[in-house]
Amino acid sequence: MKRVRIGAGLGFYGDSWQPVRASIERGGVQYIASDHLSELTLAILQKDRQRDPAAGYARDCVPMLAELWPLAAKHGVKFVLNAGGLNPQGAREAIARVLREQGWKASIATVTGDSVAERIDELRAAGESLAHMDTGADIGTVRERLLFASAYLGAQPIAEALARGADIVLTGRVADAALSLGPVAHELGWRWDDWGRLAGGLTVGHLLECSGQGSGGNFGSAGGWAAIPDYAHLGYPIAEVYEDGSALLTKAPGTGGRVSFDTLRQQLLYEVHDPHAYRSPDVVLDMGTLELRDEGGDRVRVRGASGAARPASLKIVAGYHDGWMGTGMIGFAWPEAYAKCAKSAEIVATLVRERGWAVEDQQVEYLGYDSLLGEHADPACRDQLNECFLRMTIRTRERRIADAFGRLFPWLGLSGPPYVGSMKGVQPARELLGIWPALARRELVEPAVRVEVEAT
Amino acid sequence: MRVPLWKIAHARSGDKADRADIGLFAYDPESYAVLRREVTRERLAAHFASIAGGPVELWPLDNLLALKIVLNGALQGGAARSLRMDNLGKSVAARLLRMEIEAPADLPRLLR
Numbered sequence: 001m002k003r004v005r006i007g008a009g010l011g012f013y014g015d016s017w018q019p020v021r022a023s024i025e026r027g028g029v030q031y032i033a034s035d036h037l038s039e040l041t042l043a044i045l046q047k048d049r050q051r052d053p054a055a056g057y058a059r060d061c062v063p064m065l066a067e068l069w070p071l072a073a074k075h076g077v078k079f080v081l082n083a084g085g086l087n088p089q090g091a092r093e094a095i096a097r098v099l100r101e102q103g104w105k106a107s108i109a110t111v112t113g114d115s116v117a118e119r120i121d122e123l124r125a126a127g128e129s130l131a132h133m134d135t136g137a138d139i140g141t142v143r144e145r146l147l148f149a150s151a152y153l154g155a156q157p158i159a160e161a162l163a164r165g166a167d168i169v170l171t172g173r174v175a176d177a178a179l180s181l182g183p184v185a186h187e188l189g190w191r192w193d194d195w196g197r198l199a200g201g202l203t204v205g206h207l208l209e210c211s212g213q214g215s216g217g218n219f220g221s222a223g224g225w226a227a228i229p230d231y232a233h234l235g236y237p238i239a240e241v242y243e244d245g246s247a248l249l250t251k252a253p254g255t256g257g258r259v260s261f262d263t264l265r266q267q268l269l270y271e272v273h274d275p276h277a278y279r280s281p282d283v284v285l286d287m288g289t290l291e292l293r294d295e296g297g298d299r300v301r302v303r304g305a306s307g308a309a310r311p312a313s314l315k316i317v318a319g320y321h322d323g324w325m326g327t328g329m330i331g332f333a334w335p336e337a338y339a340k341c342a343k344s345a346e347i348v349a350t351l352v353r354e355r356g357w358a359v360e361d362q363q364v365e366y367l368g369y370d371s372l373l374g375e376h377a378d379p380a381c382r383d384q385l386n387e388c389f390l391r392m393t394i395r396t397r398e399r400r401i402a403d404a405f406g407r408l409f410p411w412l413g414l415s416g417p418p419y420v421g422s423m424k425g426v427q428p429a430r431e432l433l434g435i436w437p438a439l440a441r442r443e444l445v446e447p448a449v450r451v452e453v454e455a456t
Numbered sequence: 457m458r459v460p461l462w463k464i465a466h467a468r469s470g471d472k473a474d475r476a477d478i479g480l481f482a483y484d485p486e487s488y489a490v491l492r493r494e495v496t497r498e499r500l501a502a503h504f505a506s507i508a509g510g511p512v513e514l515w516p517l518d519n520l521l522a523l524k525i526v527l528n529g530a531l532q533g534g535a536a537r538s539l540r541m542d543n544l545g546k547s548v549a550a551r552l553l554r555m556e557i558e559a560p561a562d563l564p565r566l567l568r
Binding site: 221236266270273274275289304319325362367370371375432433434 | 462463466467468469470471472473474475477479481499502506507513515517519520521522524526532533534535536537540541542546547549550551554555
């Protein structure tokens with residue numbers, strides 16, 4: 001039976017590519033599918049591009065390929081990555097330059113046409129409201145503050161690039177799982193209306209798109225996480241996908257981590273809404289019929305995915321400026337560590353009030369007590385803490401206020417409660433971003449999609 | 457007897473826009489039967505009343521011995537505008553594992 005082996009690359013902008021080395025060297029992979037874009041990474045890239053028109057892509061793809069490409073070329077491994085961000089052409093040039101410098105050749109493809117930031121009015125004129133998918137709000141309310149807007153493209157342009165001989169495929173915004181589904185459908189010759197097989201390929205893509213989370217990383221549990229072997233050398237997941245749409249999930253021999261029924265089902269449902277209708281541009285997956293069979297030894301068989309026809313619309317995610325965050329922190333040692341944090345919060349609140357600052361919202365958290373668990377923290381611990389840190393944040397329309405807020409805290413070191421630690425500088429204002437999910441009919445978006453393949 | 461979920465299940469959470477989503481996984485079929493019975497939308501809504509501004513959604517998945525839970529309006533509008541330390545909702549699963557339910561004392565997982 002025909003098969004193809006795909007290895008997970010990065011799971012976000014800033015993730016480590018060291019584990020990819022083991023997948024290439026001894027994991028038998030033919031492709032690495034690397035996901036550099038979270039929901040809002042494009043906002044970071046947009047700011048980069050405002051400063052430098054040649055930027056706007058996930059920069060980590062350049063050192064990653066500079067280091068891994070010689071190894072990949074030797075083993076005949078190709079890369080599919082969405083690191084192009086808002087500027088796949090810029091990413092292509094940067095990668096081509098570094099490969100040329102090292103004397104390596106590669107055929108690099110770019111997939112563009114996902115960005116619709118310049119086409120908002122055109123889409124609205126064509127009858128798309130671009131209303132917020134969850135709230136129904138009018139996009140006019142944030143129109144002037146939009147920083148980016150991109151459609152999630154599917155796997156077809158990736159498969160096309162591979163069919164045209166690309167060794168490296170650089171995309172902008174595509175559905176994360178399409179990074180795997182593209183090479184799988186290309187290698188196994190699947191039709192784009194073969195919903196059952198495509199659903200199997202989408203399942204694989206979803207299991208690989210978060211790197212180490214598919215092989216024992218972030219194994220959410222009490223106690224279970226401690227049994228995951230050798231985190232320091234955790235291997236990223238690898239999928240061997242078969243013609244019928246089933247797959248074997250595993251990882252490179254000799255690596256840490258764990259591929260099991262437990263670690264895989266955690267990733268399967270991760271960041272999924274309705275598990276019976278997991279929507280992608282290529283197919284709608286029903287996870288309710290999936291069968292995961294753990295064979296032991298970091299091998300799990302995945303089969304039985306059900307697929308329904310692809311949606312008529314593509315999802316668009318836009319980001320908009322939504323004010324500024326001011327942050328202040330201060331920590332105290334025993335005795336009365338929590339009480340001293342609470343007193344400091346009260347003092348700061350008084351100062352904010354007296355200055356008449358326009359603050360839309362604020363958050364008071366106690367690190368070491370409730371900053372992650374919130375109201376689910378156990379109050380019995382509160383007054384026994386060895387040490388505690390206060391973290392206060394505000395949301396405001398004015399950058400000036402957000403900056404000034406952080407500067408209220410150092411003064412407490414000499415004029416507030418005793419036994420202070422953590423006076424490690426002041427945090428500047430941080431821009432806050434709202435997210436705007438919307439839908440647009442695919443025939444309004446897809447004609448703009450371009451696949452270009454060029455040798456270095 | 458009253459049992460916290462962490463004794464019979466494991467969980468992971470993530471974010472999509474203003475939604476926190478959680479996968480809750482029973483360690484064995486007996487524990488799954490208890491989760492199906494005890495972890496209801498109403499109880500989840502009460503447990504997460506302090507963060508979930510919108511409705512709670514729940515799907516059982518018998519093939520995975522799992523419950524898929526979605527808390528709408530739970531992330532202060534989304535990770536990039538949230539003021540919280542846990543802006544991505546990664547610890548929301550831990551908060552769920554602290555929820556207590558009624559379970560038979562002779563559940564295999566509890567006798568280990």
